[in-house]
Amino acid sequence: MQNPSLELYQNRNQIIQDAYDILIANLYLNSNGNPPKTICIIGCEPNVGKTTVSINLAIALALSNWKVVFIDCDTRKKADKKRLAVESSSGISDYLAEEAEYEDILTETNHSNLTVIPYGNKWNKNPIGLLYSQRFNDLSAKLSKDYDFIVFDTPPWDSNADASVIASKCDRTFVIAEINKTCKADLQKTLSQLKTINANVIGVILNKVNKSEYKNYLGSYNYFKEKKRRKNIIKSKK
Amino acid sequence: MDITVMSFYKAAIKKIWIIIVCMIAGLSTGFVLSRRTTASYTSRATLISLDIQKTVIFGDIATMEDLAISKRVITDFTDIVSSYRVAALASELLSEDGYDISPEMLRAMVSASKLQDSAILYLSMSSSNPDIVLPAANAMSDAYVTVIKDIMGSHYVSVLDEAKDVIASYGVSTSTYLIIGLTSGMLFGVAIIYFMIILDKKIRTIDDIARIPNIKIFLIPNNSIK
Numbered sequence: 001m002q003n004p005s006l007e008l009y010q011n012r013n014q015i016i017q018d019a020y021d022i023l024i025a026n027l028y029l030n031s032n033g034n035p036p037k038t039i040c041i042i043g044c045e046p047n048v049g050k051t052t053v054s055i056n057l058a059i060a061l062a063l064s065n066w067k068v069v070f071i072d073c074d075t076r077k078k079a080d081k082k083r084l085a086v087e088s089s090s091g092i093s094d095y096l097a098e099e100a101e102y103e104d105i106l107t108e109t110n111h112s113n114l115t116v117i118p119y120g121n122k123w124n125k126n127p128i129g130l131l132y133s134q135r136f137n138d139l140s141a142k143l144s145k146d147y148d149f150i151v152f153d154t155p156p157w158d159s160n161a162d163a164s165v166i167a168s169k170c171d172r173t174f175v176i177a178e179i180n181k182t183c184k185a186d187l188q189k190t191l192s193q194l195k196t197i198n199a200n201v202i203g204v205i206l207n208k209v210n211k212s213e214y215k216n217y218l219g220s221y222n223y224f225k226e227k228k229r230r231k232n233i234i235k236s237k238k
Numbered sequence: 239m240d241i242t243v244m245s246f247y248k249a250a251i252k253k254i255w256i257i258i259v260c261m262i263a264g265l266s267t268g269f270v271l272s273r274r275t276t277a278s279y280t281s282r283a284t285l286i287s288l289d290i291q292k293t294v295i296f297g298d299i300a301t302m303e304d305l306a307i308s309k310r311v312i313t314d315f316t317d318i319v320s321s322y323r324v325a326a327l328a329s330e331l332l333s334e335d336g337y338d339i340s341p342e343m344l345r346a347m348v349s350a351s352k353l354q355d356s357a358i359l360y361l362s363m364s365s366s367n368p369d370i371v372l373p374a375a376n377a378m379s380d381a382y383v384t385v386i387k388d389i390m391g392s393h394y395v396s397v398l399d400e401a402k403d404v405i406a407s408y409g410v411s412t413s414t415y416l417i418i419g420l421t422s423g424m425l426f427g428v429a430i431i432y433f434m435i436i437l438d439k440k441i442r443t444i445d446d447i448a449r450i451p452n453i454k455i456f457l458i459p460n461n462s463i464k
Contacts, residue, residue, distance in 0.1 A: 019458050026454065053458060174456075177447070183439045184446055191453065203454030204447055214459045217444055 015214075020060035026202055027172060036171030038140065038150045042163050042194070044186045046156045048178040049207040054153040057174075062114035066148035069106075072119040075127035075162050076155045091120025095139060096130040102142055115147070131165045140169065157190045167199040176205045179213070241435055245445040250431050252443075257427030264423020265416060272415035277406045279368040283379040284399040287312045287357040289392055308357035311386070311394050318389075319350040319361055319382055327381035328374070337373055347371070348378055358398070368404050375401035 028035050041057070043050035051074070058070040071092055089107055094100035099122060107116045130136060143150050152170060154163035167173045173194060177187045187204065194201050209217075250257065287308040318324060325341035325348070332339050347363045361382065363375040379397050386395040410418075441447055444455060 013461065013463065015459055015463050016461070019456070023456055026456065049458070056458075177441055179441055179443075182441050184441055185439060187441065187447060188450065191450065201453070203456055204450070205456045205458055206441070206444065206447065207458045208460040209444075209457045210460060211463050213444060214457055214463060217457050 016056070017060065020056055021064075023057055023174070023205070024060055024064060036200075037144045037148070038152065038170040038172070040152045040154060040163075040167045040170035040173040040199070041176060042154055042167055042173055042190070043156050043176045044182050044190045045158055048156075048176050048182060050156070050176050051153050053174075053176055053205060053207060054151055058114055058149070058151040059111055061149050061151070062111045065113065067113050067115075067146070068149045068151060069115045069117060069143050069147045070151045071117045071143075071153065073131075073152050073162070073166055074119060074155045075131075076160060077119075089118055089120070091118035091122075092139070093120035093122035093127075093130070095120070096133060096135050097122045098135065102139070127162055128160075128165060131162060131169075136169075157193075158186065164193065164197050164199075167194060168197045171200060173199045173201045174203065174205050175201060176207055178207045179209050181208075241432075242445075242449075245443070246432070246435065248443060248445060249435050250428065253431050253434070256430055256434075257424055260427030260430065261420055261423040264419035264421070264426065266419070267423075268415040268417075268419020269412075271419075272410070272412040275408055275410065275415075276366050277408050278364055278366060279371050280362055280364045280405050280407065281371040281375040281401040281403065282360055282362045282405075283375045283397060283401040285359040285361060285379060285382065285395055286398040287359065287395050289394055305357065308394070309355070311390070312352050312357050312359050315386060315389070315395075316350050316352055316359060318385060319359075319378070320345050320348050321385070324378065324381045324385050327384060328377040331377040331380060332373060335373060335377075337370060337377075339370060339374060344374060344378060347374060359395070363401075368406065372401050372404050 027039065039057070041050055041054040051072075055070060058068050061068045073092065075093070090100035090104045092105060095102065095105045095117075100120070105117050105120065107118060109116055140150070152166050154166050157163050157175075175187070175190055175194070191201065191204070289304055289308070322341055322345065325344040328344050329339055329341045332344075344363075347365050349362050349364065350359060351362070352359045361375060361379050363371045363378060365371050365374070379400070383393075383395050383397060387393055444457070447453070447455060
């Protein structure tokens with residue numbers, strides 16, 4: 001039985017959309033025409049906006065006409081605390097525990113190209129074992145055939161080893177840090193540990209950046225605004 | 239992560255209010271200190287060494303030898319100005335005019351300097367009390383003249399100009415206090431910011447992670463951005 005459809009919030013802020021487009025562009029850069037299939041999103045610590053960024057990245061990829069599947073692999077977070085709490089739906093945990101089939105865990109969303117695989121109902125005491133299982137590899141292989149991108153949302157890096165297992169299996173990894181929250185040392189530790197497992201880290205996503213910092217980073221931040229302003233001035237003169 | 243000049247500059251600009259507050263505090267402290275500083279008052283008498291007995295009383299012309307002796311007297315007997323004998327005599331003279339100043343206090347107040355290659359001696363009295371320096375300078379001059387006469391047996395030193403005015407002076411001017419306060423405040427503010435950066439472990443700016451080698455940085459603005 002297929003899961004019910006899931007309504008996902010879509011960010012209408014053009015500046016934020018542009019920020020995700022930069023992420024997508026960088027997925028393709030240095031890929032030599034062979035873009036990555038599996039993308040892992042890792043947070044240095046809990047509550048840095050990891051799931052939000054993962055979902056928004058998946059939506060941005062789907063809006064760019066790629067078939068995308070988002071997998072909630074946050075194995076440690078209880079179902080009632082999850083952003084993608086799909087009631088009574090099977091998920092990756094059920095599939096890995098051999099209690100659901102491939103077709104059963106796919107949840108369609110309001111975005112035509114985006115499918116979600118929720119964590120599911122099976123609370124397992126040994127998620128590492130499941131992530132290393134052959135069934136996980138089979139799932140990845142099947143998804144790679146059916147979808148252009150697979151986005152993995154993982155548990156916080158400093159909470160357990162699950163994220164490192166997923167990162168080592170993915171083509172590309174993004175590390176998320178929150179400005180004014182994440183410690184510099186924690187970020188460096190996460191990056192150095194990812195290096196030791198040969199994870200292919202694209203870069204660090206600095207989340208919740210304020211306007212002034214963002215403007216400093218993007219030199220032409222006001223480009224479109226200026227254009228709009230000039231149009232208004234011309235109109236008013238006419 | 240190391241602090242570069244540029245990252246420190248950016249952080250300092252963001253926390254410029256700390257520097258401004260410290261500068262205002264330094265300026266206020268400088269102003270208060272300048273008001274609390276007590277002035278020093280000085281009065282000066284000018285003495286000349288010349289055998290008046292010979293030139294004035296007997297009407298003789300001073301020879302080169304007389305001038306040489308005069309200079310020698312000034313050179314050799316300058317330190318007598320601060321002797322106890324001179325101070326005790328000056329104290330007696332002052333008590334006649336109604337001033338109660340001890341010889342020890344007079345010795346602490348007095349200083350003497352001679353004009354180079356001349357027979358002129360300046361006798362200065364300094365005190366925080368402006369009322370006593372002028373009579374004290376004149377009394378000390380008279381006492382010095384008397385003591386030299388006793389020693390030499392002749393009027394070799396006489397008063398050329400009596401002390402007539404009192405000059406007030408401040409060790410450090412108000413503007414100097416204000417400049418020192420302002421500069422100290424600024425440096426203190428910069429030091430506070432420096433230590434804040436050193437002790438701050440959080441990522442505050444892009445520069446905090448920009449120096450990690452071989453890592454791209456992507457920014458996701460917060461939802462309130464427009």
